[in-house]
Amino acid sequence: MKRRYVTLDVFTTRRHAGNPLAVVLQSEGLDTEAMQAIAREFNLSETVFVSAPEHPGHRASVRIFTPGSELPFAGHPTVGTAVWLALTDHAAGTPAEMLVLEEKIGAVSCAVEVTGSHAGHAVFTLPRLPERSGEVAAAEILAAALGVDSDDIGYGSHLPGVFTAGVPYTCVPLGTREAVARARPDLGRWDDAMQGGAAFVYSRETSETGHHFHARMFAPNLGLVEDPATGSAAAAFAGAVMAYEKPEDGDHRFVIEQGYEMGRPSQIALEMSVRNGALVSARIGGSAVVVSEGVLL
Known part of the structure; x- marks a missing residue:
């Protein structure tokens, strides 16, 4: 099946700065091996795979891969994915100031704000203290x-x-x-x-x-x-x-x-x-x- 994806530059307000991120929006049916292969193909620091959440009160479930391995948690994928989902919800007329992503480490709460037609800002609470x-x-x-x-x-x-x-x-x-x-x-x-x-x-x-x-x-x-x-x-x-x-x-x-x-x-x-x-x-x-x-x- 065809699967949509977006790329974002994260931790920046302008394109071609910050950290690039790929977000695959329809990851249902992909196993771990396939996700790792796609992450190697993008060859960015991280690639995120978005699917429906397990908990009805959460916004999405995400898995995060570097070109070499899967991560339980990462910051720029969390910020970038939260911004994209906020943009999607804003365009659909269902904006929310807070959303929760299910990551391997656990549920991650993100405060989000749409700042432009293709831009936003997110702040997430650490699921684990250092x-x-x-x-x-x-x-x-x-x-x-x-x-x-x-x-x-x-x-x-x-x-x-x-x-x-x-x-x-x-x-x-x-x-x-x-x-x-x-x-x-x-x-x-x-x-x-x-x-x-x-x-x-x-x-x-x-x-x-x-x-x-x-x-x-x-x-x-x-x-x-x-x-x-x-x-x-x-x-x-x-x-x-x-x-x-x-x-x-x-x-x-x-x-x-x-x-x-x-x-x-x-x-x-x-x-x-x-x-x-x-x-x-x-x-x-x-x-x-x-x-x-x-x-x-």
């Missing part, structure tokens, strides 16, 4: 795997750590934006340094005023040498912010810029609510714009 996950490699091992100097690693109170909010990341603070730009994954040293997973490198020095962190994400074992904007990494990074920034009780908002070295500037909003010194909830937000529509034959 936590530490395993031991982190020594600075010398991390530096070698990232192609930076050992002296580049760490600044202020920030130290490397492994955090997860559904997908684990080794979060590596670098002292300067220049060091972040200089990072290059060494595949031969990657598994030992990153536990076979992904790395999120960041600095407090930013490219644009009003932003709080400059970041890059590398995941060669997932079929992604580098990703332009990574919501699941920002979700894990909330754990690093709590551990090292120690924000006071209250509501906080940080803007993470990513993808600048790739020529695809992206802005991810990380919102955190802290009570009695503990993170009680967190949200990831961003804009998305439709780029193309088509049919899989």
Whole structure:
């Protein structure tokens, strides 16, 4: 059967920036192998497959694939899919300010807003709060795997750590934006340094005023040498912010810029609510714009 799809650029307000996403809108009848093959064909950071929800109060069920594997949860697919469904509902005259997506990790609640005929904004609540996950490699091992100097690693109170909010990341603070730009994954040293997973490198020095962190994400074992904007990494990074920034009780908002070295500037909003010194909830937000529509034959 023919299956409709759309592509969107996510964590941006303009086309040809942010992180591209493919959304297959009629995925009924596709098994896991077929979905993985289609994701390899699109060869984007992630491809989403939308089907009817299991729970009648939810908007859709989604499965998320990189070119190499399925993910239980990811940020830019959640934002992009929520925006597309909001646009669809708005055009049908049934707009909603909140929708729930069923992902492998569980139900994900998204606040959505249509901002144009092909654009919107979504903020979703993390289905799992970040936590530490395993031991982190020594600075010398991390530096070698990232192609930076050992002296580049760490600044202020920030130290490397492994955090997860559904997908684990080794979060590596670098002292300067220049060091972040200089990072290059060494595949031969990657598994030992990153536990076979992904790395999120960041600095407090930013490219644009009003932003709080400059970041890059590398995941060669997932079929992604580098990703332009990574919501699941920002979700894990909330754990690093709590551990090292120690924000006071209250509501906080940080803007993470990513993808600048790739020529695809992206802005991810990380919102955190802290009570009695503990993170009680967190949200990831961003804009998305439709780029193309088509049919899989």
